[in-house]
Amino acid sequence: MSKAVEFKNVCFSYIQNDDENYFLNNINLSIDENSYLALLGKNGSGKSTLIKLMFGIEKANKGEIKIFDMNINEKAYEIYKIASLVFQNPDDQIVADTIELDIAFTMENYSIPSKEMHKRIDEVLEIVELSNKRKDKVHSLSGGEKQRLCIASSLVLNPKILVLDEPTSMLDAENRMKVIEVLKKIHSMGTAIIIVTHHINEIEHCNEVVFMDNGSISFKGSSDEFVRALIKNDEFHKLNMPINFKLAYELYKNKNVLIDKDIFNYKKVCESLWKYV
Numbered sequence: 001m002s003k004a005v006e007f008k009n010v011c012f013s014y015i016q017n018d019d020e021n022y023f024l025n026n027i028n029l030s031i032d033e034n035s036y037l038a039l040l041g042k043n044g045s046g047k048s049t050l051i052k053l054m055f056g057i058e059k060a061n062k063g064e065i066k067i068f069d070m071n072i073n074e075k076a077y078e079i080y081k082i083a084s085l086v087f088q089n090p091d092d093q094i095v096a097d098t099i100e101l102d103i104a105f106t107m108e109n110y111s112i113p114s115k116e117m118h119k120r121i122d123e124v125l126e127i128v129e130l131s132n133k134r135k136d137k138v139h140s141l142s143g144g145e146k147q148r149l150c151i152a153s154s155l156v157l158n159p160k161i162l163v164l165d166e167p168t169s170m171l172d173a174e175n176r177m178k179v180i181e182v183l184k185k186i187h188s189m190g191t192a193i194i195i196v197t198h199h200i201n202e203i204e205h206c207n208e209v210v211f212m213d214n215g216s217i218s219f220k221g222s223s224d225e226f227v228r229a230l231i232k233n234d235e236f237h238k239l240n241m242p243i244n245f246k247l248a249y250e251l252y253k254n255k256n257v258l259i260d261k262d263i264f265n266y267k268k269v270c271e272s273l274w275k276y277v
């Protein structure tokens with residue numbers, strides 16, 4: 001299986017010529033091409049920094065970063081064809097007045113023929129469920145729709161990996177779910193996904209989790225393993241845990257009952273709780 005992302009012994013500091021106090025110190029990370037990975041961690045733990053390095057927005061002081069076997073420092077143009085980044089705030093990303101022009105922008109940069117461009121705009125709008133808004137002005141969209149437009153624009157070149165930095169942080173629960181449904185669809189079509197998020201329940205849809213703490217990777221494993229780690233280990237409780245995890249943690253600690261498989265099913269979590277109250 002190909003590696004979508006590989007970090008080898010990567011060190012990075014925001015302070016120039018600082019070779020002693022790296023913020024990211026010796027990061028080794030390997031992400032498979034079929035991964036749907038959640039990147040978690042407290043504020044300031046280094047999640048966005050890792051993403052910026054992945055896209056060459058910041059340069060590593062030491063080590064090597066490869067996207068599908070291509071070095072980010074040598075093959076940036078080729079990498080941007082197969083790797084797309086979606087920012088937290090859609091307004092940082094949207095460049096045109098209308099939806100179709102915004103989606104066309106990247107394709108124009110890569111000189112895609114006009115006929116193909118029109119076809120691709122239809123396809124990506126269908127994926128994000130905005131087909132009926134093709135001719136609309138961007139300013140008429142809701143926050144959730146704008147975020148889905150950014151996802152559509154990031155899909156035009158059919159990327160092999162899509163990276164999203166807190167795409168749901170500005171959205172209400174309903175719009176968050178819509179974005180998640182779109183991401184599930186994109187993953188099922190064969191695109192690797194990395195999503196930075198503070199919403200722990202979003203790991204339900206992921207197959208892998210990376211947890212960052214103060215510039216280091218302190219956990220990498222399957223989402224099932226991470227669920228069990230959250231329930232069993234005190235160390236993660238500095239996070240803002242959702243109520244289902246808090247209840248599961250208390251049940252495990254006080255009654256030695258482990259609710260891991262049903263953790264995302266509130267009814268089942270409550271049923272387990274009722275037995276002990």
Ligand SMILES: Nc1ncnc2c1ncn2[C@@H]1O[C@H](COP(=O)(O)OP(=O)(O)OP(=O)(O)O)[C@@H](O)[C@H]1O
Nearest residue numbers: 014015023041042043044045046047048049050212
């Ligand atoms: N351009 C910059 N110059 C200097 N320091 C920076 C810069 N960008 C980020 N930092 C610092 O690097 C550290 C990690 O920041 P980063 O944005 O990667 O964290 P994060 O985990 O994404 O946080 P959040 O969840 O709040 O978005 C923080 O201490 C931050 O202040």
